Amino acid sequence: MTGEEPAAQDARGAGPGRARRLRAPRTAAAALVATGVLMIAGALLYDVVAVRVGQPARRWRAQIADELATRHLDDLAVLVGAGTATVLGGWLLWLAVAPGLRRWLALRPYGGTSAAIDRAGIGHLLADRAAGLDGIDHLRIRVGRRRVRVSLTGVAPPALVQRQLRDELDRVGLGRPLRLDVRTARGAAGVVEEHPDGGGADGGEGVAR
Known part of the structure; x- marks a missing residue:
């Protein structure tokens, strides 16, 4: 996570939940x-x-x-x-x-301070949260600029995993919420998807295991 830098000045002045994308x-x-x-x-x-x-x-x-x-x-x-x-x-x-800084996601502005978090850091936070759940044999998390894709194998209910990871994402305090898709090896019946405002195609991706 990084504090306010010259590259993060564009996020200043944005309202809660509407932080602008950082520029290099x-x-x-x-x-x-x-x-x-x-x-x-x-x-x-x-x-x-x-x-x-x-x-x-x-x-x-x-x-x-x-x-x-x-x-x-x-x-x-x-x-x-x-x-x-x-x-x-x-x-x-x-x-x-081009804005650049594709690895970084802006957090909600607090007062006059702007901050950002690395997408790989978000992946590690989610992986740590999922490590405390039972029934997960293998977990793969890909964090994009607009979406988090979670692929898991095991008997853990995907809806439960989705709720836990959503709680962890909310704790991060991102300026723009990420769409969370949880998928299991069981096919379409094991898919839980969210469709919040601002969802769309992914940009570059970070991977955490």
Whole structure:
């Protein structure tokens, strides 16, 4: 579990039970891009200043200028370069708009403090709660961003397991409730599903055994 961080600032101000999804600061990606742009801009500026004071242009800049002036748009090298630039630009754009932090789920805000818990941590809490129940031979828990899937083998009633795990989830205090599905090896007759508001498809998953 983590306390308030720059990545968790978006959850501040949300009402009870309506914590917003956390966003990653992307510090490493931003620093990498800024460093690359600074190096390229510095090299170009140095060469331009050198030419202005009477020095010959660097061979690499003259070669690049000649290539840009002579190559056609349908040239293979131009197409590969354009494709690479497009993919790189799309990746950077995705980094800018994607929330990230898929491992973390926001807790209900308390006062001016925001916090989050790792999905694997939720899986361990549920596994510990289920360990105190009789009739469970094997348990597998997958915690997604919107749903918890529980697969078990044994004679334990799935409805009982579902109630116990639901109580444990409520104790965590998540900002957005997770849908809880408990399934057994007996097939459809051994399935207990919930359909709370906000249910939907899962994102990435954490696994606890």
